[in-house]
Amino acid sequence: MSYNRVTPEVIEELKSIVGAEHVSDKPAVLAAYLSRSIMGIEAVKPDVVVRPKYVEEVRKVLMLANEYRIPVTPMAGGLSGGFALPLIKPAGILLDLSRMNRILKVDPDARYMVVEPGVRNGPLWAYFRKNYPEYAPPIPDGAPPAATVVGDALERGFTIVTNKAGPAADLVLGLEVVLPTGEVVRTGSWALPGAQPFYKWGLGPDFTGIFLGAQGTMGVVTKLAVKIFPHSEHKDILAFGFENPQDMIKATMMVLKQEVGVMVQGGNWWLVPTRLAEENPKLADYQYWAKLGVPLWFMNFELWGRDEEDLEYQRRVVRREMEKAAQAGIKVREWKLHPRQKKSRLKKPNKIAIPYAKWRGAFLFITWYTPWMEAGDFAEICVKKMEEYGFPPVFWVASIEHGREAICMPIVCYDPTSPDEIERLREFNRDTTEMFIERGWINYRPDPYVHAPLMYSRATAYYSMLKKLKKVFDPNGIMHPGRLCLP
Amino acid sequence: MEVEKYKKEIYKCIHCKTCRFAYSDEPDKAGYGDYTGIIHGCLAGTYNLDWEAYYNSGKMWILRGILEGDVPITGDLIDIFYMCTECGNCQLQCENEIPTVEIFETFRADLVRSGVEIHPKHKRFTEFAIKLNNPYGEPHEKRTEWFDGEKNRRSELAYFVGCTSSYRLPHVAKAVAKLLNTAGLEFLVSTEEVCCGSPLLRVGQREVALSLAKRNVENFKAAGVKRMLFSCAGCYRTFTVDYPKLLGNQPFETVSVMEMIKELMDKGVIKPVKSMDMTVTWHDPCHFGRHIYLWKKGSGLSKGELRDFAKKWFDIPREVLYSIPGLKVVEMYRNRENSWCCGAGGGVKAAYPEMALWAAYERIKEAKEAGAEAIVTSCPFCLRNLSDAAREFKSDVKIIDLTELVLQTL
Structure with a gap:
């Protein structure tokens, strides 16, 4: 596929659409959007950044780009996508949607909200605490306050209620999408003019899913209708320690089957020291942490009760199942968390995931979905491979919808100033991806160089159909080309 | 370039963008009006229409581009790096503890040495300082x-x-x-x-x-x-x-x-005795407040020691105000180490007076919303800029110097 460059004439046209102050092609301004960490390490600068405020502006920009065959990469907060940046040259237009930051509707009866892509977790949470304290928006857990609900939903990430309600994509009730052809479509029941977004499956076959996980390759989502949840003031966290990941997964499954808890997540002891500076050698010695009570492997159960009685019931269920696990021969002990530890974990949004850069200077989350009961195998492979490649074996896992699946993640702490280390990271990713795809595990956010090609090389029939669908929505292939190995 | 010595720190920016907020770790913080929970805390980014380049996170990635030879040193960098009061909010919020203020100051020195045309107002006050010992x-x-x-x-x-x-x-x-x-x-x-x-x-x-x-x-x-x-x-x-x-x-x-x-109050040398029937709020100047907090943090204090220091340090002016009979003291939402900068520092008042006034007026609105009739502070830079904004935007909030206030009560 051939594309055209962004010319000065195109920039003038873009300025006439969104206003000159919302367009820039200055090298420094473009570089400010770069990101090579957290979710991905490959990124290039766009040719121009355009910051629309309204749907009509998005529509005009896309039609212009479509006419001139210029690539467009949409970006909500630039966090959930991690590196929502162009991948091929000419890099084209980066459509920064952060100015579209209105909370358009909250319906406490039908329990959904409608938000624009630029609505960030921190301000959204504050808005709910002030105006709808009895409800919680489904913000991504562990993501920083600048991340967005739209980005998380489009990435099919996890939220503060993922153990209870499924991945963020499951909470979507409808989308408003602008296509490169200039068409504006809504999905779910929203597709019917005048209808509210109360029913996600809409008018016959619903194509919401085409845009979820598409990483901006199909169109630009300008509105999201998404479920909100009762927010409890009765919360607690229980934590349990294990000797190995297989025990952790098996024992946790016993609890998950009881369907309690909004968030169930854990991992290994390496999650603790790698949030601190690497300089102190004692931090890398487990014995130091063992003395402080940190288990080798652990699982946190975040419980939200309707009232204290309900909360106490949930605590009893978790402890009862762990007792049963112990009786079945699993070595398990309750890890009594300090109130400050609980407070920090219950805080939403929080900054828990940010300081992993302290260990080596940067970190990469490589996230996978597996059946819950296979997450122990996944963890064992990860730990072994991370050690083999010279990375601290930091591993995190969370339950999705009461253990129907697991979201598993090696957190690779690396030195971003070392080209050798970055290359080693790439090799680790390729090596493990080959193994994981062989096992039938699915990458959460397929990257364009390793995950997507390996995945689609096996799923040829699906890939072929996906390319045809892409042609329907984006006939000139201008939407984030290359991102998903799609033209 | 001297800023290269901070390469490790610059590369620690994972682009989480948390540095743009105040109270980034206090999502449930109660406030008043629209001041609640996590709230914007970066003057530069907010004033510049939310362009990423003006936030600390954007600047870290620009610096990375410069170090990698991907971004040229041109005059475009002047506004981006100088429209910032270096208030230190970004450094405070950063979980990876990037010393942003030092990095910015070092890079500004690099820009000066690079021969890029610096802002004429900065050039002028530098010449004044050389010739007349004052800017x-x-x-x-x-x-x-x-x-x-x-x-x-x-x-x-x-x-x-x-x-x-x-x-x-x-x-x-x-x-x-x-x-x-x-x-x-x-x-x-x-x-x-x-x-x-x-x-x-x-x-x-x-x-x-x-x-x-x-x-x-x-x-x-x-x-x-x-x-x-x-x-x-x-x-x-x-x-x-x-x-x-x-x-x-x-x-x-x-x-x-x-x-x-x-x-002097503790020693009983001076004692406020005259009653002041007024509701005031204290504005923490960045250089007395957050900068000293960050300096102490960088000196190796433990978390507990830092907490103790912060309480004691930020309480000092507040205790002075509390000791004045009749004076009612309210807090603005963003206070202590999370304070909103008045907008005058870092060369902004000289080079970008409109931005300075905008920032100060934001502060005045916050004070007004807190129910304050007056903002008390003790930095002449803050006093001047807040007073200019009160005048410019015709606010009835008074701007008062702490020492002058205390003298009125003796």
Whole structure:
């Protein structure tokens, strides 16, 4: 596929659409959007950044780009996508949607909200605490306050209620999408003019899913209708320690089957020291942490009760199942968390995931979905491979919808100033991806160089159909080309 | 480029963008009106229409591009790196502890050395500082004109007045002198005092700043001074934090006017007795507040020690206000280390006056929403900028200097 460059004439046209102050092609301004960490390490600068405020502006920009065959990469907060940046040259237009930051509707009866892509977790949470304290928006857990609900939903990430309600994509009730052809479509029941977004499956076959996980390759989502949840003031966290990941997964499954808890997540002891500076050698010695009570492997159960009685019931269920696990021969002990530890974990949004850069200077989350009961195998492979490649074996896992699946993640702490280390990271990713795809595990956010090609090389029939669908929505292939190995 | 020495720190930016907020770790913080939970805390990014380049996170990635030869050094960088008051909010919020203020100041010095055309206002105040020892272009001999006491009186306590109080807000300097006289303290006001170098350091004019710093240190050392008193937050920060880095540890203790007032009250030397029927709020100047907090944090204090220090330090002016009979004190939402900057620092007031006024008016609105009739502070830079904004936007919120307020109650 051939594309055209962004010319000065195109920039003038873009300025006439969104206003000159919302367009820039200055090298420094473009570089400010770069990101090579957290979710991905490959990124290039766009040719121009355009910051629309309204749907009509998005529509005009896309039609212009479509006419001139210029690539467009949409970006909500630039966090959930991690590196929502162009991948091929000419890099084209980066459509920064952060100015579209209105909370358009909250319906406490039908329990959904409608938000624009630029609505960030921190301000959204504050808005709910002030105006709808009895409800919680489904913000991504562990993501920083600048991340967005739209980005998380489009990435099919996890939220503060993922153990209870499924991945963020499951909470979507409808989308408003602008296509490169200039068409504006809504999905779910929203597709019917005048209808509210109360029913996600809409008018016959619903194509919401085409845009979820598409990483901006199909169109630009300008509105999201998404479920909100009762927010409890009765919360607690229980934590349990294990000797190995297989025990952790098996024992946790016993609890998950009881369907309690909004968030169930854990991992290994390496999650603790790698949030601190690497300089102190004692931090890398487990014995130091063992003395402080940190288990080798652990699982946190975040419980939200309707009232204290309900909360106490949930605590009893978790402890009862762990007792049963112990009786079945699993070595398990309750890890009594300090109130400050609980407070920090219950805080939403929080900054828990940010300081992993302290260990080596940067970190990469490589996230996978597996059946819950296979997450122990996944963890064992990860730990072994991370050690083999010279990375601290930091591993995190969370339950999705009461253990129907697991979201598993090696957190690779690396030195971003070392080209050798970055290359080693790439090799680790390729090596493990080959193994994981062989096992039938699915990458959460397929990257364009390793995950997507390996995945689609096996799923040829699906890939072929996906390319045809892409042609329907984006006939000139201008939407984030290359991102998903799609033209 | 000197900024390369911060490469490890610059590369630690994972682009989480948390640095743009105040209270980024307090999502449930209760407030008032629209001031609640996590809220914007970066003047530069907010003022510049939320363009990523103006936030700290964007700047870290621009610096990365510069270090990798991907971004050229051009005049485009001036507005991006100078439309920032270096208030330190980004550094406070950063979980990866990137020393943003040091990095910005170092890069500004790189820009100066690179030969890129710097902002004409900064160029001009640098020339003034070289020729006249102050950035305002005022004659040096007029520096102590405000003082009707005996100049150059040898004393262990010196009052370092600073350029802004000397030339633009002499009423602040007079109030401090009156306070010291009321307390029966002998003090030195030196005609040899020159600009502390703060504005020069902030805009990257390091050589000029160093030269001024040397003159001040030599002068006050020769005068046998043991204790330096400051009513200007910028001068206090520069003497306390920067001078030891530039010239090694100094033989004199630095003390802010807030501490001095508190100390005199604690000793019973002064006592507010007259009632003030007014509702006020305290504005924490960045250079007295957050910068000192960050400096202490970087000095190796444990979390507990830092918490204790912060409580004690930020309580000082508040305790002074609480001790004034009848005075009602309310807090603005963003306070202490999470304060919103007044908008004057980092060379912004000189080069980007509209941005400075906008930031100050944001602060005035926050005070008004908190129910305050007046903002009390103790930095002449803040006082001046907040007063300018109150005048410009016709606000009825009064801007009051702490020392002057205390004097009215004695």
